[in-house]
Amino acid sequence: MMEILKNTKIDFMGKMYYALAITAILSAIGLLTVVQISRGAANLGIDFAGGTAVQIKFNERVPLHDVRRALMDGGITDFELQDLPGQSKVLINAKKGEAHVGDLSKKIISALSQKYSESSMVVDSSTEIGPKVGKKLRTDALWAIIAAIIGILIYITFRFQFRFGIGATVATFHDVLAVLAVFFILGKEINLIIVSALLMIAGYSLTDTVVVFDRIRENLKTRLKKSTVEVINESINEVLSRTLITSLTTFFSAAALFVFGGEVIHDFAFAIMMGIIVGTYSSIFVASPVVLLLGKDKVIGKK
């Protein structure tokens, strides 16, 4: 029998307060990110902020400053350039959303075709989104996350107890906030695809939490002589290897997607990878402590 962990006896709940500090910091940065998003100050994708993005694939690598010059010669002023590593592709982002959708992508493409011949470049994609759509998508995304979390809270409360429901909800919130925080710190763009990654993370981190909760519930019923802290610690140790292995296999998939999946899905895969790490951490260090703190004064499991 091959085992990565054998009979661990780690005092997880004893380290609870250190963990809570880390959790608090991550959540605070995450909340700050949410505030920045709602103020429009974060690095929002054009699907949320409105604007124009054009991705051009050149036959060979072109220096960015040449592209910049070509665009400025074409009368385009407010834009950002980004080249995709390892490929001769350039992404042009003009986020200052104009009230009218329509012309900017055309202008960008024609400015570039003044300098580069038709055969040396291909328009991979162009996206123009009006500010009204961006605002709607932003509120929709927010509601989606809230709806998912409420649904989860109800289900866990129904299947377990209310304090477990709260624990799972807090952990899920924490995971979403923590991944947002990572994106904010790294200056990565937050767009619609990232939001779906966040929802996916919410679901996935919960499966981890459920595995831990299930064992805590089972042990609380049978190990009546022990204290809640002991039972929770034992339970986490018992399921530790499966929690890690289930996370690991999904992490492999996400990593393969991150490395080989192409530029469109790159950040999505990165978010999932972060989410798996944070989700595994939170099921041990966020969800369980909350259950403990909420249940401490009650005599559940102690006779």
Add this chain to the structure above:
Amino acid sequence: MKKNFIWRLSLIVAATLLAVIFYLPSTHLKASLPEWLQKYGMVLGLDLQGGVHLVYEVDGDKAVDITIERIASSITNTFNDKKIEARAEKKGPDIIVSPDSDIVKKTISEQFPNLTLDSKSEGRIVYKLDGNEIKRIKDSSIDQALETIRNRVDAFGVAEPTIHTQSGNEIVIQLPGIKDTKRAIDLVGKTAILEFKLLDDESPVAAQLPGSILPSEEAKVREQFAGQIPEGDEILFGRDLNKETGVETLTVYLMKKQSLLTGEFLTEARVNIDQRYNEPYVSITFDATGANLFEQLTANNVKKRLAIILDSNVYSAPVIQEKIAGGNAQISGSFGMQEAKDLAIVLRSGSLPAPLTMLQNVTVGPSLGRDSINAGVKAGLVAAVIVILFMLVYYKISGLIADCAMVLNILYLVGVLSAFGATLTLPGIAGIILAIGMAVDSNVLMFERMREELRLGKTPRAAIDSGYDKAFWTIFDSHVTTLIVAIVLFQFGTGPIKGFAVTLGVGVFINLFTALIGTKTIFDIISSRTEMKKLSI
């Protein structure tokens, strides 16, 4: 336990066969399959096959405005027909009719029952459109726009376009696989309101207008003459492109606001070639009412110039030489063959009831989609190899069983997506790849339980059974929570994300099946055939 694994095994075999059959139409074998099967198969989303995704907003207020304008001009025409000395004019949401007389009021209440008398002052009567009528115009403007766009897209010839409304007044148009996106956008978005108006060459202002200007000077000219335009007149521009130099210029026209004839009476529009200049033009034919109006209008205005205007852009302004009967007219301008063809299409399919505002335009080139699919396949294979090896090394034979279940899982997933004719998007592919890693999770939970039971000294068979029983609710709970997320994603998501939600949701059910029935059956078969001494886990 033993007695029912025969039917469980047949269920797995049947499901596998079905999945393979339904997956086939998603492969390149599609063309050689029997016809009934060909209608299944996954459809590639816009992000994978390239194409345009457009969202337009129909301006209902503008549609009401246009209707009021038309009613006003129709009232004036009625007065002219009946030889009543009166006229009607649109002012904001009102129609102002003067002078105030009984015959005027009687005519309006008989011929235009949708108007209600609002107020009277200084010999003028103010009419308003009924509230119900306004609502009806707004509602029908969306249906009309949808219908018109459908006609245009059909005429343009796009395979499998999707055109539908969303959140009330928005129209979503998806044109997959389209190459000439610019042309498609021009064709769909053109309001195509065709109007005939008289030039006001007698006004002294007309003489002061600059003949032709550069496009950049348009705003300046508008501002310069803003105060001087005679009442009931307006300034419009005509676009000319010098084919040799490529320079665009605008011709400035002063004309009467009232449109004497519109495209609503049009029955046919087709492209012809002018023999002299070898240039294409669009010839249009009016129905009986339109032909009649055109005849009257030309008869009454001989030697005057008549402007042919499409969407406020003057195409030409020829001098009326004589009365024209028969209801035929020409639209010429400096356009190429393609442009003339598209103009004929938009005129035939009718005008949009109001201008459309573009809210969203996502265009994906075909090469990006191909790159994405290739990258996705590569990532999927790598993920599969890593997961398979990991499980094999860590759980030995049991790991191999889990690997088989995972492969079946993915096969069922693509089979179901294919059978539903689901749209495969890039996030959808990502979902399938993540499913590779998640598919073995349920088995990991069971295997760890089994190991625990073995440590307690149970026999392999007992360990398998209680491992499954005890892990069941954990697996069930974790799947339900994933399902909740999938439902929320589907409800709130748009386009590609919906595709991801479908993959995730379908994956939940399939995973429950392969984990709880699939691997369990294999374990049961193994443990029943031989008296197991040791479990390879």
